[in-house]
Amino acid sequence: MRAIRLHTFGPAENLTYQEVPDPVPGQGAVRIRVEASGVHLLDTTLRKGFAAGPLPVSDLPMTPGREVAGTVDAVGSDVDSGWIGRRAVAHLGPASGGYAEQALAAATSLHEIPAHLDAAAAVAMIGTGRTAVAILDVTALTSQDTVLVTAAAGGLGNLFVQAAKAVGATVVGVAGGADKVERVQRLGADAAVDYLASDWPGKVTEALDGRGITVVMDGVGGALGRTAMEQLDVGGRLVLFGYSSGAITPFTSEDLAERGLSATWALRPRLMRRPGAMRDLETRALAKAAAGELTPLTTRFPLEKAAEAHRALEGRATAGKVVLMP
Numbered sequence: 001m002r003a004i005r006l007h008t009f010g011p012a013e014n015l016t017y018q019e020v021p022d023p024v025p026g027q028g029a030v031r032i033r034v035e036a037s038g039v040h041l042l043d044t045t046l047r048k049g050f051a052a053g054p055l056p057v058s059d060l061p062m063t064p065g066r067e068v069a070g071t072v073d074a075v076g077s078d079v080d081s082g083w084i085g086r087r088a089v090a091h092l093g094p095a096s097g098g099y100a101e102q103a104l105a106a107a108t109s110l111h112e113i114p115a116h117l118d119a120a121a122a123v124a125m126i127g128t129g130r131t132a133v134a135i136l137d138v139t140a141l142t143s144q145d146t147v148l149v150t151a152a153a154g155g156l157g158n159l160f161v162q163a164a165k166a167v168g169a170t171v172v173g174v175a176g177g178a179d180k181v182e183r184v185q186r187l188g189a190d191a192a193v194d195y196l197a198s199d200w201p202g203k204v205t206e207a208l209d210g211r212g213i214t215v216v217m218d219g220v221g222g223a224l225g226r227t228a229m230e231q232l233d234v235g236g237r238l239v240l241f242g243y244s245s246g247a248i249t250p251f252t253s254e255d256l257a258e259r260g261l262s263a264t265w266a267l268r269p270r271l272m273r274r275p276g277a278m279r280d281l282e283t284r285a286l287a288k289a290a291a292g293e294l295t296p297l298t299t300r301f302p303l304e305k306a307a308e309a310h311r312a313l314e315g316r317a318t319a320g321k322v323v324l325m326p
Helices: 041-047 119-139 159-164 178-186 200-207 221-229 253-259 278-290 303-315
Strands: 002-006 015-019 029-039 068-073 089-091 100-107 147-149 168-173 192-196 213-218 232-242 261-264 296-303 321-325
Touching: 002 029, 015 168, 015 303, 029 089, 029 168, 029 303, 041 068, 041 303, 068 100, 068 119, 089 100, 089 119, 089 278, 100 119, 119 159, 119 213, 119 232, 119 278, 119 296, 147 159, 147 321, 159 168, 159 178, 168 200, 178 192, 213 221, 221 232, 232 253, 303 321
Parallel strands: 147 168, 147 213, 168 192, 213 232, 232 261, 296 321
Antiparallel strands: 002 015, 029 068, 029 100, 029 321, 068 089
16 A cells, blocks of 8 residues: 655655555454545654654654544454445554555444545544534533634634534634635634734624624634734623644733633643543534535645645645545
8 A cells, every 4th residue: 555654753744755665454443545644733843753732752764643543344353344435534543554445443433434524534534623622612612692703714713613603603713824714614603804014903803893802712812812812892701722823822810811811721731630521522523424414624635745734724725624545
């Protein structure tokens, strides 16, 4: 089979497309003939030779990728052979091997893909979708909220815009560049604002006709996250779930006290408190996509263009979930 291999840590160009032996599933495992592989920003950090969140530095050589969807074509000796021929999606957890024409996954990690859901959408929901559902649980949006979403055209942001509109909230999506702003508008946001414009906070105020922001959902952090936080009205809620800028949104307890704000970190270790929580989130995320409640945006690249996909993701030139298609 063909796969993406990393032999030396470094730039995206170090990801090579080459022939490797077909993997053979052992006990408790299946082999998936891959139709779509998810690309995560953490993958770019691991590629450089740094630990990424809970993921340690990888041994080399290796094949990146932790989210795959396709058709099961082989199973381990102790796995139900009824899986063979079924379309399935799996998150590989701390394992890797997803950027390939075939990938191994634990049988216990499999979810059957609904018949009308394509592989790229399934991959988006098994990883990014489950995270979005967890964050939305914490945020508890209502029809009374006015929500500002940073990186609203991103993998998480586009789902937040859809979910907020579904509950009747007013939504402002902040994105970088005209193309992404247009995508946010198509998602149904009440206002879409380009954060590359120096006066973007004023444009938010103008779009809302002075109505205050009650919730900021921020996964960018840094200066953008701070500016977004400053748009919150008295009693507003700051929901943090990442820092793609490289720095967590800075604030002090005085900032919170001054306007009666609250701040919440919506991810780990919160997600790990209950056994089986991750699988439950995956199931719910896939169900929402199957029901048409959430439709993930995707930017797709051929498998052999993995290096290009990494560069585009790092350069903020993608919208939604980045997916490789073998």
